[in-house]
Amino acid sequence: MLVTIEQLKRVLVDSGIVEAVDFDRVAKEAESGGASLERLVTERKLIPDAYLGQLVAEDIGFPFVRLESAEIPDHILRIIPERVAKKNRVIAFGLEPETGVKLAMRDPSDLEFIRNIEKKVGVRAVPYYVTGPDIEKGYEAYTKDLESAIKNLDSVFAAMPGGSRAAKSEKEAAEEGRVVRLVGLVMNYAFQNNASDVHVEPREESIMVRYRIDGILHDVASLPRELHEPFVTRIKILSKMRTDEHFAAQDGKFQEVIDGERIDVRVSIIPIVGGEKVVMRLLAEKGKSHDLSDIGLGERDLKRLRRHAQKSFGMILATGPTGSGKTTTLYSMLKELNTRDVNVATIEDPIEYAIEGVNQIQVNPKTGLTFATGLRSIVRQDPDIIMVGEIRDPDTANIAVNAAMTGHLVLSTLHTNDAATALPRFREMGIEPFLIASTVNVIVAQRLVRKICPRCIVSSVIDVDALKENFGEALVEKHLAASATNMKKKKAKRSLNVYYGKGCDQCNHSGYQGRLGVFEVLEMDDDIRELVMRNANSKEIATKAVANGMTSMLDDGLGKVLHGITTADEVLRVTGAV
Numbered sequence: 001m002l003v004t005i006e007q008l009k010r011v012l013v014d015s016g017i018v019e020a021v022d023f024d025r026v027a028k029e030a031e032s033g034g035a036s037l038e039r040l041v042t043e044r045k046l047i048p049d050a051y052l053g054q055l056v057a058e059d060i061g062f063p064f065v066r067l068e069s070a071e072i073p074d075h076i077l078r079i080i081p082e083r084v085a086k087k088n089r090v091i092a093f094g095l096e097p098e099t100g101v102k103l104a105m106r107d108p109s110d111l112e113f114i115r116n117i118e119k120k121v122g123v124r125a126v127p128y129y130v131t132g133p134d135i136e137k138g139y140e141a142y143t144k145d146l147e148s149a150i151k152n153l154d155s156v157f158a159a160m161p162g163g164s165r166a167a168k169s170e171k172e173a174a175e176e177g178r179v180v181r182l183v184g185l186v187m188n189y190a191f192q193n194n195a196s197d198v199h200v201e202p203r204e205e206s207i208m209v210r211y212r213i214d215g216i217l218h219d220v221a222s223l224p225r226e227l228h229e230p231f232v233t234r235i236k237i238l239s240k241m242r243t244d245e246h247f248a249a250q251d252g253k254f255q256e257v258i259d260g261e262r263i264d265v266r267v268s269i270i271p272i273v274g275g276e277k278v279v280m281r282l283l284a285e286k287g288k289s290h291d292l293s294d295i296g297l298g299e300r301d302l303k304r305l306r307r308h309a310q311k312s313f314g315m316i317l318a319t320g321p322t323g324s325g326k327t328t329t330l331y332s333m334l335k336e337l338n339t340r341d342v343n344v345a346t347i348e349d350p351i352e353y354a355i356e357g358v359n360q361i362q363v364n365p366k367t368g369l370t371f372a373t374g375l376r377s378i379v380r381q382d383p384d385i386i387m388v389g390e391i392r393d394p395d396t397a398n399i400a401v402n403a404a405m406t407g408h409l410v411l412s413t414l415h416t417n418d419a420a421t422a423l424p425r426f427r428e429m430g431i432e433p434f435l436i437a438s439t440v441n442v443i444v445a446q447r448l449v450r451k452i453c454p455r456c457i458v459s460s461v462i463d464v465d466a467l468k469e470n471f472g473e474a475l476v477e478k479h480l481a482a483s484a485t486n487m488k489k490k491k492a493k494r495s496l497n498v499y500y501g502k503g504c505d506q507c508n509h510s511g512y513q514g515r516l517g518v519f520e521v522l523e524m525d526d527d528i529r530e531l532v533m534r535n536a537n538s539k540e541i542a543t544k545a546v547a548n549g550m551t552s553m554l555d556d557g558l559g560k561v562l563h564g565i566t567t568a569d570e571v572l573r574v575t576g577a578v
Contacts, residue, residue, distance in 0.1 A: 007056070007059060008038065026040050026041055026044050038131070039133060062108040065093065065129070067104055067130060076092050077091070077141055077142065082192040083194075090104065091135060095123075101121050101125050104129075106129075179227065180234065182223070182227070183238075186209055190282060195213050196281065197281050198278075198282065200278040202277065203222075204225075207222070215450065216450070216510070232275075236269070239254050265283070266350060292306070296517035304521050315412065316411050317413065317442075324448055329444060331353060333411060334358060335355070337385055344384065345358070345361070345383045347371055361374050371388060375388060375399045386408050386409070391414055419443040420443075421538040422440075423443075434533065437524070441523075441524055442522065444520075444521050448515040448516070448517055449571055452565065456501045457564065460497075470568060471554060475555055512566075520555075520556065523545075527544050
């Protein structure tokens with residue numbers, strides 16, 4: 001943040017506007033709760049937000065702007081896309097031929113960003129200082145623009161002429177143009193809000209548009225029912241599907257370019273009561289940038305995984321339900337393993353991201369190209385590393401195990417709830433215990449938890465006993481012992497600081513923004529191999545793995561709660577502990 005504690009103290013205390021004792025009290029509160037000091041001094045009524053903004057702007061030598069009541073024209077607002085505006089804490093609010101584009105910025109000294117805007121617009125950019133609460137209100141202009149755009153489209157549709165043939169043609173053309181704009185608007189807003197999926201569901205009297213953001217579905221807009229057929233037809237045309245088929249499931253894909261970024265869109269359409277439902281999965285280029293060190297693995301688990309990834313044979317498995325981030329974990333590993341001295345091949349359904357230098361095969365049952373047949377062909381292609389999108393059947397499991405045994409590193413996924421269950425699951429597929437014990441190197445089980453929004457994070461106190469009710473006494477005591485400096489302090493501590501997001505425009509008032517994995521990494525040591533050989537169940541395997549040092553998902557999640565990354569409710573929700 002541009003404004004430091006020292007600057008705020010100079011502006012407020014040294015000038016006599018705020019008493020030093022009051023400032024120090026709020027500064028300590030901000031530090032302990034991880035909140036913005038600038039925001040707290042206004043929330044605690046030490047000084048009005050607008051007055052603080054004027055004083056800070058004068059101190060740092062930039063003009064001050066107030067956005068709360070400003071009417072920003074759409075063509076100016078859209079100079080900076082919503083996603084970029086929120087990331088860089090800036091809004092374009094004015095444009096004049098003489099002075100150039102006016103930027104309300106939390107950090108008006110960010111010369112690199114200012115120069116980029118000048119190159120884009122072709123005129124001078126003038127930075128203004130804006131307060132945190134005020135710029136949050138300014139972001140509402142983007143949402144209001146979506147609502148007004150949908151209403152404008154509705155009014156255009158309602159005003160379409162009727163009667164004569166010429167009038168009907170004009171109406172059809174207007175309707176087609178409106179649907180094209182509406183589809184573009186729905187996709188654009190989904191991208192700006194980091195939605196992973198778009199659901200378009202027919203209802204009795206309307207169409208409901210829903211976005212999945214950070215794993216949770218949100219109702220976004222209700223559209224007129226008469227738009228359903230043209231909307232679905234437009235998606236079918238983009239996806240190269242049959243437009244005359246309404247009673248069979250269809251799959252397709254298309255590409256969109258939004259804010260200069262290419263988006264791959266996977267489309268699934270199925271017939272339901274009331275019409276056809278459309279679900280679109282958005283796969284952005286930015287999704288390719290995942291690093292193994294950024295997905296949420298603890299330091300010890302990360303070292304374990306990397307150590308096994310360097311082996312020239314064996315199997316690494318990622319497990320968890322659909323949408324738990326398994327593919328991201330495997331892609332992150334491939335990114336590190338993909339060097340010019342190895343041959344890497346994958347068989348996937350679907351291929352989510354193209355990786356430079358990796359031979360990726362798309363499953364195609366229509367031509368007989370299944371996971372099993374594709375894997376057989378890959379083995380004949382002199383591979384070093386093989387990724388199998390999913391082991392679904394005994395045939396694929398057998399080929400994968402044999403490949404792992406004969407000098408190939410095999411990466412794959414399984415649909416099991418935890419790491420330990422993956423081993424009995426292999427037995428159910430007909431794999432001999434001695435083959436499982438000798439080929440599986442490590443199993444990673446995971447879920448995705450929503451992270452607390454950094455813009456509206458606040459602290460609260462939770463009773464230790466309440467935490468034990470949900471996470472178990474042993475687990476909570478383990479974390480207390482790790483954080484305590486001595487036994488006396490440990491025994492006396494009956495409450496803990498935890499954090500949550502109170503909701504802001506940055507996170508759509510959910511209190512969360514972005515997701516991170518919670519993991520358990522089961523390493524195949526001699527004890528686990530012995531259990532596998534005598535057909536032990538998953539509970540026995542999990543108990544032994546934890547005793548040998550495995551961090552369970554619930555344990556990993558509790559650690560992230562106590563470090564202010566996520567909330568206890570979120571961890572309990574995704575791990576199924578409630």
